[in-house]
Amino acid sequence: MNYHIPVLAENCVQTLDPHPGGVYVDATLGGGGHAKALLERCPQITLYGFDADSEALAEARNKLSDAAGVEYVHANFSRLRTELALRKVKAIDGILFDLGVSSHQLDTPARGFSFDREAPLDMRMDARIAQTAADVLNEATERELAGIFRSYGEEPSAGRIAREIVRQRGEKPIQTTKDLARIIDKVYPAGTRDALKAKVRVFQSLRIRVNRELEVLEPALRDAINILRPGGRIVVISYHSLEDRIVKTTFLEAAAGCVCPPRIPLCVCGRKKQLRLLQRKPVSPGPEETAANPRSRSARLRAAEKLMGES
Numbered sequence: 001m002n003y004h005i006p007v008l009a010e011n012c013v014q015t016l017d018p019h020p021g022g023v024y025v026d027a028t029l030g031g032g033g034h035a036k037a038l039l040e041r042c043p044q045i046t047l048y049g050f051d052a053d054s055e056a057l058a059e060a061r062n063k064l065s066d067a068a069g070v071e072y073v074h075a076n077f078s079r080l081r082t083e084l085a086l087r088k089v090k091a092i093d094g095i096l097f098d099l100g101v102s103s104h105q106l107d108t109p110a111r112g113f114s115f116d117r118e119a120p121l122d123m124r125m126d127a128r129i130a131q132t133a134a135d136v137l138n139e140a141t142e143r144e145l146a147g148i149f150r151s152y153g154e155e156p157s158a159g160r161i162a163r164e165i166v167r168q169r170g171e172k173p174i175q176t177t178k179d180l181a182r183i184i185d186k187v188y189p190a191g192t193r194d195a196l197k198a199k200v201r202v203f204q205s206l207r208i209r210v211n212r213e214l215e216v217l218e219p220a221l222r223d224a225i226n227i228l229r230p231g232g233r234i235v236v237i238s239y240h241s242l243e244d245r246i247v248k249t250t251f252l253e254a255a256a257g258c259v260c261p262p263r264i265p266l267c268v269c270g271r272k273k274q275l276r277l278l279q280r281k282p283v284s285p286g287p288e289e290t291a292a293n294p295r296s297r298s299a300r301l302r303a304a305e306k307l308m309g310e311s
């Protein structure tokens with residue numbers, strides 16, 4: 001079975017347009033699908049492949065075993081600047097972020113990402129993270145839990161689900177995916193479409209919280225923009241509106257430059273335009289791609305180019 005089918009791969013390769021001697025970063029290497037496509041287009045590049053998940057890196061190493069210029073970095077992309085500095089990389093020609101989890105992670109029951117497979121509620125991309133999803137459910141206050149479901153899942157019944165979790169864990173700790181799914185079935189009638197959608201939202205929000213997915217995104221995008229060479233490109237694929245909003249805002253701010261109010265005659269903020277946006281609207285996969293890979297349906301790709309004179 002496929003580890004993960006890379007989404008909008010041709011678009012990523014065309015946009016990043018790798019050239020011999022260029023330095024590129026895949027911030028979310030996963031199974032190495034996008035990286036392979038980049039290396040096939042131009043084998044004479046240096047590629048730094050980051051992933052928080054050591055299993056993903058092992059898979060990518062296997063897939064890219066023929067490629068000479070790949071360095072594997074087992075780190076969260078929040079460490080992009082530090083890890084590249086450690087490797088004496090001062091500027092890069094392109095970077096890709098393909099956010100979220102891979103199909104392999106979702107489909108491996110033991111990782112605890114899916115509510116339809118009985119497994120311990122883990123959900124950590126990186127096994128070095130201290131708190132699992134079960135820990136969060138058993139340790140957070142009712143208010144914190146409701147906040148997680150509301151902010152990261154836009155769950156309308158966040159408060160009722162949080163209350164039910166706190167009641168349930170008073171009797172017995174919540175340990176498995178099915179424990180959580182059963183709790184949601186108490187708030188929404190089991191077997192209904194509403195219950196299914198609520199499970200998607202609650203599991204997604206918990207995953208985002210465990211891996212701090214939204215907190216790390218904006219600073220990492222800023223670091224990536226800063227380290228891009230003039231003419232270098234950044235491509236980001238997101239899979240839900242919360243991520244896409246952060247990408248859109250960060251890009252727009254970097255493309256706007258000065259943020260001083262118009263009534264101030266001289267710029268005091270000192271912000272310069274760093275980016276040129278490559279599209280006004282995000283790119284989505286076409287019908288052929290979504291038919292072949294239904295998980296690509298929610299993908300939104302945004303891309304931008306670093307302007308001259310900024311580094």
Ligand SMILES: C[S@@+](CC[C@H](N)C(=O)[O-])C[C@H]1O[C@@H](n2cnc3c(N)ncnc32)[C@H](O)[C@@H]1O
Nearest residue numbers: 006028030031032033034051052053076077098
């Ligand atoms: C959608 S998959 C990438 C798939 C990859 N583009 C491919 O073609 O196989 C996302 C990957 O990024 C990793 N990941 C997600 N957030 C991360 C972060 N903040 N830092 C490092 N890796 C991250 C996940 O562990 C997962 O392997």
